[in-house]
Amino acid sequence: MLTTCESGNPPPVTVPVSSALFLPLPSISVFSDPRTSPMEDDRLNSPSTSVVTLEVLGHRLQLSQDPNSKHLGTTVWDASMVFVKFLEKNCRKGRFCPSKLKGKRAIELGAGCGLAGLGMALLGSNVISTDQTEVLPLLMRNVERNTSRMMQANPDSGLAASFGSIEVAELDWGNEDHIKAVDPPFDYIIGTDIVYAEHLLEPLLQTILALSGPRTVILLGYEIRSTMVHERMMDMWKQNFVVKTIPKAKMDSKYRHPSIQLFTMEVKDQSRYRNPGPTANQIPESSRGSDKDGQSCEAEDARDATASENIMDLEPGKIDDWEIRRLGSMAARLLREVKIT
Numbered sequence: 001m002l003t004t005c006e007s008g009n010p011p012p013v014t015v016p017v018s019s020a021l022f023l024p025l026p027s028i029s030v031f032s033d034p035r036t037s038p039m040e041d042d043r044l045n046s047p048s049t050s051v052v053t054l055e056v057l058g059h060r061l062q063l064s065q066d067p068n069s070k071h072l073g074t075t076v077w078d079a080s081m082v083f084v085k086f087l088e089k090n091c092r093k094g095r096f097c098p099s100k101l102k103g104k105r106a107i108e109l110g111a112g113c114g115l116a117g118l119g120m121a122l123l124g125s126n127v128i129s130t131d132q133t134e135v136l137p138l139l140m141r142n143v144e145r146n147t148s149r150m151m152q153a154n155p156d157s158g159l160a161a162s163f164g165s166i167e168v169a170e171l172d173w174g175n176e177d178h179i180k181a182v183d184p185p186f187d188y189i190i191g192t193d194i195v196y197a198e199h200l201l202e203p204l205l206q207t208i209l210a211l212s213g214p215r216t217v218i219l220l221g222y223e224i225r226s227t228m229v230h231e232r233m234m235d236m237w238k239q240n241f242v243v244k245t246i247p248k249a250k251m252d253s254k255y256r257h258p259s260i261q262l263f264t265m266e267v268k269d270q271s272r273y274r275n276p277g278p279t280a281n282q283i284p285e286s287s288r289g290s291d292k293d294g295q296s297c298e299a300e301d302a303r304d305a306t307a308s309e310n311i312m313d314l315e316p317g318k319i320d321d322w323e324i325r326r327l328g329s330m331a332a333r334l335l336r337e338v339k340i341t
């Protein structure tokens with residue numbers, strides 16, 4: 001049985017899977033049993049659960065979140081919105097169009113509520129969305145509900161054919177058993193807002209290296225909150241990958257912000273793989289993205305990133321959800337700096 005309502009909405013409607021899903025459902029499974037995790041179902045249905053909605057690639061995604069939990073993964077973070085809106089803007093041609101992503105294996109690290117992985121699956125990739133065990137129940141719920149809702153809302157649109165698949169798995173960075181269980185290497189490794197603490201940089205890097213092969217493309221998006229962590233991360237990554245900053249001009253005109261950056265990375269030292277297949281230079285340009293696509297605008301973006309929060313040009317009575325989110329983020333940052341004596 002699947003329930004198809006969020007708390008705060010009308011009472012849940014229980015829909016038998018067999019009669020509701022008249023289209024082939026994309027594959028959804030979970031590698032670890034979320035019922036054994038500390039986040040119980042009660043918590044999922046508590047009044048503190050709210051719903052974030054976002055239109056992505058013509059579908060209205062609804063993500064349950066629980067910002068009051070003690071875990072960062074139960075909130076939808078802004079970088080994930082910037083990430084999916086970037087995919088949406090750049091999927092008509094080039095390296096992110098469905099013909100390039102169809103059937104490609106992608107893994108999302110630190111998926112949280114799962115928005116970025118859903119975006120990749122909508123473009124045809126077969127995604128494994130991963131996180132720590134505490135986050136899996138909410139992640140699983142978001143994946144299940146959004147896929148079944150979209151399939152029911154679009155019975156004739158060809159969505160069943162264009163959608164890839166999405167699975168949920170436990171993956172704690174650095175855990176060799178978890179890494180082995182997802183069967184690397186992947187064509188794409190994605191992650192949003194997973195770089196925020198210095199002690200996580202090394203396990204994250206080692207996990208990305210263990211999941212990648214010679215042709216893997218890594219796509220990361222995150223909000224710079226600490227210059228120190230950002231610089232340390234860039235040093236570590238540049239030793240292992242060719243890192244390109246995605247120019248702000250390539251992002252959605254609304255879902256972008258000076259402190260949120262997106263990066264593509266490709267493995268530098270391909271000799272680390274025993275059977276590397278074609279080298280970076282032999283990989284067709286079409287599947288690696290053109291220079292123009294990956295063009296680094298580091299000077300421009302460095303200026304952006306170090307700039308203070310941009311002053312928004314707000315029209316009274318016309319503040320939208322994104323502006324409210326960014327104002328909230330600015331307020332939280334200011335409050336952190338207030339010292340109560």
Ligand SMILES: C[S@@+](CC[C@H](N)C(=O)[O-])C[C@H]1O[C@@H](n2cnc3c(N)ncnc32)[C@H](O)[C@@H]1O
Nearest residue numbers: 072073076077080110111112132172173192193
């Ligand atoms: C700031 S949240 C971002 C969540 C989501 N990607 C988003 O953008 O909304 C950071 C995520 O990284 C995950 N994370 C942190 N440390 C981790 C670790 N050692 N192994 C796996 N995931 C981890 C958290 O569980 C959380 O989901």
